[in-house]
Amino acid sequence: MKVLLDIQALKTPRGIVATIVVLLCGLMPIIAPAIGESFYVDVFARTMIWAIAAVSLNLIMGYGGMISFGHAAFFGIGAYTIGILAFHGVTSAWVQWPVALILSALVGLVFGAISLRTKGVYFIMITLALAQMLYFLSVSAQRYGSDDGLTINDRSDFGIGFFNLDDDLTLYYLIFAVLLLCVYVSWRIVNSPFGMVVRGAKSNDNRMQALGYPTTRYKLTAFVIAGVMCGMAGVLDANLEEFVSPDALNWPRSGEMIFMVVLGGMGSLFGPVTGAVVFWLLQDFLANWRGFIGDHWAIIFGPFLILVVLFARGGIHGLVDRLFSRKGGAQ
Amino acid sequence: MTGVQDPLASMLSAESLIKNFGGIVATDSLSFDVAQGEIHAIIGPNGAGKTTLISQLSGTLMPDGGQIRFDGSDITRMTAPQRARRGLARSFQITSIFKDFSALDNVVLAIQAHRGHSFRFWRPVVDDLSLRDPARAVLEEVGLGARADVLAGNLAHGEQRQLEIAMAIASEPKMLLLDEPMAGMGPEESERMTAYLRSIKGRYTMLLVEHDMDAVFALADTITVLVYGRAIASGPPDTIRANAEVRAAYLGED
Ligand SMILES: Nc1ncnc2c1ncn2[C@@H]1O[C@H](COP(=O)(O)OP(=O)(O)OP(=O)(O)O)[C@@H](O)[C@H]1O
Numbered sequence: 060m061k062v063l064l065d066i067q068a069l070k071t072p073r074g075i076v077a078t079i080v081v082l083l084c085g086l087m088p089i090i091a092p093a094i095g096e097s098f099y100v101d102v103f104a105r106t107m108i109w110a111i112a113a114v115s116l117n118l119i120m121g122y123g124g125m126i127s128f129g130h131a132a133f134f135g136i137g138a139y140t141i142g143i144l145a146f147h148g149v150t151s152a153w154v155q156w157p158v159a160l161i162l163s164a165l166v167g168l169v170f171g172a173i174s175l176r177t178k179g180v181y182f183i184m185i186t187l188a189l190a191q192m193l194y195f196l197s198v199s200a201q202r203y204g205s206d207d208g209l210t211i212n213d214r215s216d217f218g219i220g221f222f223n224l225d226d227d228l229t230l231y232y233l234i235f236a237v238l239l240l241c242v243y244v245s246w247r248i249v250n251s252p253f254g255m256v257v258r259g260a261k262s263n264d265n266r267m268q269a270l271g272y273p274t275t276r277y278k279l280t281a282f283v284i285a286g287v288m289c290g291m292a293g294v295l296d297a298n299l300e301e302f303v304s305p306d307a308l309n310w311p312r313s314g315e316m317i318f319m320v321v322l323g324g325m326g327s328l329f330g331p332v333t334g335a336v337v338f339w340l341l342q343d344f345l346a347n348w349r350g351f352i353g354d355h356w357a358i359i360f361g362p363f364l365i366l367v368v369l370f371a372r373g374g375i376h377g378l379v380d381r382l383f384s385r386k387g388g389a390q
Numbered sequence: 391m392t393g394v395q396d397p398l399a400s401m402l403s404a405e406s407l408i409k410n411f412g413g414i415v416a417t418d419s420l421s422f423d424v425a426q427g428e429i430h431a432i433i434g435p436n437g438a439g440k441t442t443l444i445s446q447l448s449g450t451l452m453p454d455g456g457q458i459r460f461d462g463s464d465i466t467r468m469t470a471p472q473r474a475r476r477g478l479a480r481s482f483q484i485t486s487i488f489k490d491f492s493a494l495d496n497v498v499l500a501i502q503a504h505r506g507h508s509f510r511f512w513r514p515v516v517d518d519l520s521l522r523d524p525a526r527a528v529l530e531e532v533g534l535g536a537r538a539d540v541l542a543g544n545l546a547h548g549e550q551r552q553l554e555i556a557m558a559i560a561s562e563p564k565m566l567l568l569d570e571p572m573a574g575m576g577p578e579e580s581e582r583m584t585a586y587l588r589s590i591k592g593r594y595t596m597l598l599v600e601h602d603m604d605a606v607f608a609l610a611d612t613i614t615v616l617v618y619g620r621a622i623a624s625g626p627p628d629t630i631r632a633n634a635e636v637r638a639a640y641l642g643e644d
């Protein structure tokens with residue numbers, strides 16, 4: 060794990076938070092049974108999948124300034140590809156996974172090419188509209204369960220004896236590995252020449268063009284990469300839940316992804332992972348509260364999210380940085 | 391024409407350029423010629439259409455009519471990035487930099503733009519000395535060497551103007567389009583900028599838009615006077631200074 064993370068960065072406050080989150084995810088299959096709350100393994104598997112989606116969204120939103128309100132579309136494409144192929148008896152991962160990722164890329168290319176003609180609020184609305192089109196398509200697909208969704212009888216089959224996704228622990232650590240890989244890939248991309256161009260376009264698109272960069276091409280490529288990464292999250296989700304429904308690509312899901320990114324810290328590499336973990340744990344915690352709060356957890360959760368957006372600029376990672384530096388200044 | 395250092399050869403020419411904004415004629419059948427190696431100044435009152443002209447030359451605005459030739463080819467229909475990569479660089483009247491990048495990274499971006507495509511996804515830019523060393527040299531040259539690691543947004547106004555120029559020259563373009571490089575500078579800073587522009591005279595062909603008349607008359611080989619998008623006079627500094635129409639329209643009692 061240390062190979063993947065910058066040793067120097069580990070000493071910073073946000074590095075410490077990231078380390079704790081990684082350890083929590085990596086050790087949950089041991090921690091949860093030890094404290095008698097085994098269901099937390101499931102909670103964390105789900106959380107990590109959403110973290111992958113949030114990391115992918117952060118790539119375009121945090122680093123590229125492209126606020127997509129339709130990112131769940133890719134999650135849905137990934138999940139439905141697995142579901143529909145399994146429905147037709149195709150369970151080999153070697154077929155399912157490439158098809159899911161290629162479809163995500165193609166849809167990313169089309170959606171990106173359309174929405175990148177616009178900016179600001181229009182970009183948000185168009186990404187939302189395009190994703191909702193897919194949502195309605197999934198609702199109207201009677202063959203695949205419409206509103207009721209599609210049960211997946213068999214998880215993806217890699218045809219490798221010891222690597223069997225039917226084993227929950229194997230699936231858990233596959234999700235964990237994919238999450239770490241996505242964070243690592245994002246880190247490479249963000250600091251590469253390509254990443255510099257995307258960040259430059261977020262900072263000042265006109266200047267980038269005046270310098271000689273056809274920025275739209277670069278932003279479109281980033282959009283496709285993020286789409287594929289989110290499609291991967293959908294692939295894992297279909298395997299974990301053994302079920303997919305139109306909810307997976309409906310707009311509240313896209314909104315939740317945005318919240319996770321903002322909550323953790325937009326434009327910080329590990330922020331979205333922290334955001335996803337806090338998002339799910341808090342929701343889980345509030346929903347399980349007995350009485351009034353448990354029944355109406357959204358009453359607390361909603362305002363909390365708004366407070367974070369308003370006051371915790373840079374999200375949790377930004378907050379941790381500021382708390383730490385204030386302490387340092389007092390000494 | 392390429393490669394031959396013929397001082398009379400034209401580097402950039404505009405022919406019957408027209409640009410309208412609704413009812414306003416911002417560029418009115420404008421024709422002019424910038425010879426290789428010269429500094430060609432464009433002066434004129436506020437709203438004369440100087441920035442609009444630079445934007446059409448650099449490709450940010452498409453003209454409604456006319457033709458632009460640069461370095462031997464017709465660039466009228468080319469996009470801004472295409473023109474930039476051909477060696478036509480510009481600076482902005484209203485400072486346009488990457489505020490959340492360090493001064494050095496601003497220049498790195500400018501240089502990287504001319505190193506082929508940037509569809510390279512893996513190797514960190516920080517490790518690329520072939521970008522950072524020349525970027526440092528450029529900052530050194532414009533007098534920002536000591537400020538390389540400061541966030542561009544935290545630089546003083548004058549320093550941001552220097553960075554603006556640094557980004558324009560970083561790619562070693564064939565020609566510079568400078569939109570009021572001295573805008574908002576104090577007299578001392580202006581003098582330093584003038585001295586710097588004189589020091590790079592001949593290295594780049596320049597189209598210079600500037601309100602600072604001391605700088606213009608000190609630097610320009612040719613001056614074109616723009617009023618309501620129209621060139622009312624064009625010629626060497628002495629001729630322009632003596633021109634009665636120009637004095638009435640623009641220079642006043644100067
Ligand atoms: N995008 C635009 N839309 C409408 N009108 C515009 C636009 N840009 C410029 N104009 C108008 O065109 C005219 C020329 O403007 P421009 O900015 O080119 O003048 P300028 O010579 O650069 O002035 P200054 O010395 O103040 O910089 C002005 O009347 C201005 O109001």
Ligand SMILES: [Mg+2]
Pocket residue numbers: 440441442483
């Ligand atoms: Mg102007």
